[in-house]
Amino acid sequence: xxxxxxxxxxxxxxxxxxxxxxxxxxxxxxxxxxxxxxxxxxxxxxxxxxxxxxxxxxxxxxxxxxxxxxxxxxxxxxxxxxxxxxxxxxxxxxxxxxxxxxxxxxxxxxxxxxxxxxxxxxxxxxxxxxxxxxxxxxxxxxxxxxxxxxxxxxxxxxxxxxxxxxxxxxxxxxxxxxxxxxxxxxxxxxxxxxxxxxxxxxxxxxxxxxxxxxxxxxxxxxxxxxxxxxxxxxxxxxxxxxxxxxxxxxxxxxxxxxxxxxxxxxxxxxxxxxxxxxxxxxxxxxxxxxxxxxxxxxxxxxxxxxxxxxxxxxxxxxxxxxxxxxxxxxxxxxxxxxxxxxxxxxxxxxxxxxxxxxxxxxxxxxxxxxxxxxxxxxxxxxxxxxxxxxxxxxxxxxxxxxxxxxxxxxxxxxxxxxxxxxxxxxxxxxxxxxxxxxxxx
Numbered sequence: 367x368x369x370x371x372x373x374x375x376x377x378x379x380x381x382x383x384x385x386x387x388x389x390x391x392x393x394x395x396x397x398x399x400x401x402x403x404x405x406x407x408x409x410x411x412x413x414x415x416x417x418x419x420x421x422x423x424x425x426x427x428x429x430x431x432x433x434x435x436x437x438x439x440x441x442x443x444x445x446x447x448x449x450x451x452x453x454x455x456x457x458x459x460x461x462x463x464x465x466x467x468x469x470x471x472x473x474x475x476x477x478x479x480x481x482x483x484x485x486x487x488x489x490x491x492x493x494x495x496x497x498x499x500x501x502x503x504x505x506x507x508x509x510x511x512x513x514x515x516x517x518x519x520x521x522x523x524x525x526x527x528x529x530x531x532x533x534x535x536x537x538x539x540x541x542x543x544x545x546x547x548x549x550x551x552x553x554x555x556x557x558x559x560x561x562x563x564x565x566x567x568x569x570x571x572x573x574x575x576x577x578x579x580x581x582x583x584x585x586x587x588x589x590x591x592x593x594x595x596x597x598x599x600x601x602x603x604x605x606x607x608x609x610x611x612x613x614x615x616x617x618x619x620x621x622x623x624x625x626x627x628x629x630x631x632x633x634x635x636x637x638x639x640x641x642x643x644x645x646x647x648x649x650x651x652x653x654x655x656x657x658x659x660x661x662x663x664x665x666x667x668x669x670x671x672x673x674x675x676x677x678x679x680x681x682x683x684x685x686x687x688x689x690x691x692x693x694x695x696x697x698x699x700x701x702x703x704x705x706x707x708x709x710x711x712x713x714x715x716x717x718x719x720x721x722x723x724x725x726x727x728x729x730x731x732x733x734x735x736x737x738x739x740x741x742x743x744x745x746x747x748x749x750x751x752x753x754x755x756x757x758x759x760x761x762x763x764x765x766x767x768x769x770x771x772x773x774x775x776x777x778x779x780x781x782x783x784x785x786x787x788x789x790x791x792x793x794x795x796x797x798x799x800x801x802x803x804x805x806x807x
Contacts, residue, residue, distance in 0.1 A: 380541035382460070385419065387412045388427030388586070391498065393440040400601050401633055405432070406443045407599045413451035416489055422460055422540065424452075424489060426519075428496030428552055428586030431509045436499075441509060448518040454488035464537035470514075472506075472524050479517045487517075492536070494523035496586040497552040501526075502708065504720055523549025523584065528557070528704075530566040535581070537572065544578050546571070550585040558587070603633040613643040697725050 390409045395401045409430075416424045431440070458480040470476040480487035493510055495501060501508040506526060513519035525531045531553070535546040548569060553561075561567050572579060606628075612618055618641050625635035632638060701721055708717035733743060 380543050382540045382543050382545050383421045384423045384425050385416045385421045386425045389429045391429055391432040392444055393432040393436045404600055410447050413447055417451050424491045426493035427584055428494050429498045431499040434499055434502050434508055436509050452489040453486055456488035458490055459540050461539045463539055468534050469522055469536045473514050478520055485517045492520045494549045494584055494586055495551040500552050523551045531561055532568045534570050546579045546581045548583040552586040601633040605634050606632050606638055609640045612641050
């Protein structure tokens, strides 16, 4: 038999009920005649379940969109669904205790949407970004930021720093139940691995009554398998994919023609077959040619060497080894490294052009403020470059949150509505407070 105290806790007033969904991938195969609406149908099913079960909030674990720049059709469909199912007169019983300007510091509106007097939110949605819809480009924005600006989604867990991650939880309370919700948007596995090795990943906790908080971490580093949910509006046919290696002289065939035979039997007839072949490398030596394939390279190159190589480091090494007349006099090595990284990692074609434009405007303003004559231009440019190198590069992006430019140390604290945070800094624990230094981003 339950005690009186247990019966008191087992009620709706003290129970936080939330639904978790991830990898919706809105926009996947949107041009397919049969599966074009499949992702929107799946997302609507999630919202229907959340509304039926009367959850306190919906938690999305990343990759809501299949692309960083979804089509207008997909973005419009998503916003229509969120407006239909998330707005209403049903009151939200969650009390937000932490500092919202810290939890949503990157947002144009740094506060939770259900406390906005201009909105009637009945179903709050909290979401981190994934590797498909991560922030990129000018302003470091993604589709989730559009939904956040419209008041439909609370985007959290964004950590733009390249050197460290400091997770400050969202502190929610309903009745006597307290929830600390941490968020970590998608970060490249190699970069996150380096941060853990350097003990630069920090998780802050409330200083007082730590045992009273239920801690939940939302992160996006893996992919989930696709499954059919049984919805009548989804295609009943299965998804089948075959990966065929044709190394060694085996002929290929027309995959589209092959798939037409199974048009009525599978949902993805054009994507059944995927051909690939192993790359063979040759090394010339005194005893002839030595050949090896891709699988052999994993044993020849140490794993840690692959994990530690960065685009920024390659750019810096290139200019360090360059001749004196081949070095840059206006742009900084750090700035060029970050611009090339954006170009390579996120396919931002305008990243280098934006860097050059921003640096030229900055230098023109510097020379104008110093009233430098023609004979002093080179000297002033040299002094400005030295200041940038010592201070660290600040990219031309308006999305850098203010807290990322503050020194962080073992004694740092953050407060929100009377709640102070401590860092997890036990010996041997990877979640330790990094040494005090300014973030490059």
